[in-house]
Amino acid sequence: MSLARSSSVVTAKPRGGKGAKGSITTGAAYATVATYTPTTGKVYQLAKTLVGCDQNIIYQVLWNSVAISPEVYVAATVPFPDWYPYNYTEMIGDGSKTIVIQAKFPAGGAAGTCFAEISGEEV
Numbered sequence: 539m540s541l542a543r544s545s546s547v548v549t550a551k552p553r554g555g556k557g558a559k560g561s562i563t564t565g566a567a568y569a570t571v572a573t574y575t576p577t578t579g580k581v582y583q584l585a586k587t588l589v590g591c592d593q594n595i596i597y598q599v600l601w602n603s604v605a606i607s608p609e610v611y612v613a614a615t616v617p618f619p620d621w622y623p624y625n626y627t628e629m630i631g632d633g634s635k636t637i638v639i640q641a642k643f644p645a646g647g648a649a650g651t652c653f654a655e656i657s658g659e660e661v
Contacts, residue, residue, distance in 0.1 A: 551624045552583030554657035560639075561653045564595055568640040571597070571654035576631030580660035584626055587639060587657070590617030593650025597641040601629050611644065622658075631660070 560572035571589070576582035587607075589597045593614050599607040606627045612618045629637060639654040 551659075552585040552622070553659045554585045556582070556660050557656040557658055559653070559655045561651060562641065564591065564593065564641055564643045564647075564649050564652050566642060568598070568642045571639045571641050571652055572656050573636050573638045574656045574658075575633070575636045576629060577660055578631050578633040580631045582629040582631060582637065582658055582660055583624060584622045584629065584637065584656070584658040586619060586621050586655075588617060588619045588655040589639060589641065589652065590615075590654075591641070591650045591652040593648050594644055595641045595647070595650065595652055596644050597639055597652075597654070600638045600640065601627060602635040603638075614650070617653075 558572045558574040598609050641652045
């Protein structure tokens with residue numbers, strides 16, 4: 539009996555590679571940390587977001603100005619990665635719609651430097 543080895547490659551979807559990074563000093567109101575505008579006619583598959591700050595923050599992810607994630611509380615100095623399943627939400631580029639990460643400090647919090655990254659692929 540012979541066991542043939544398959545040459546097939548399995549690739550997890552969605553892959554990263556298309557996205558944006560940014561940073562801001564947080565305030566009491568939401569402000570945009572990172573934004574990505576998918577190519578017109580392409581479907582953007584969000585793979586991962588990563589958010590971190592030197593102070594406690596609250597962040598959310600928006601598509602076309604509508605929240606597609608809950609408000610997420612992130613403790614100071616602990617970066618928070620969030621992974622999204624294939625077809626998490628339909629995002630078809632038209633040249634003006636964007637995926638955005640916004641952040642602010644919570645009530646009683648303090649301003650800090652917040653970093654964020656959006657990663658996904660266009661298909």
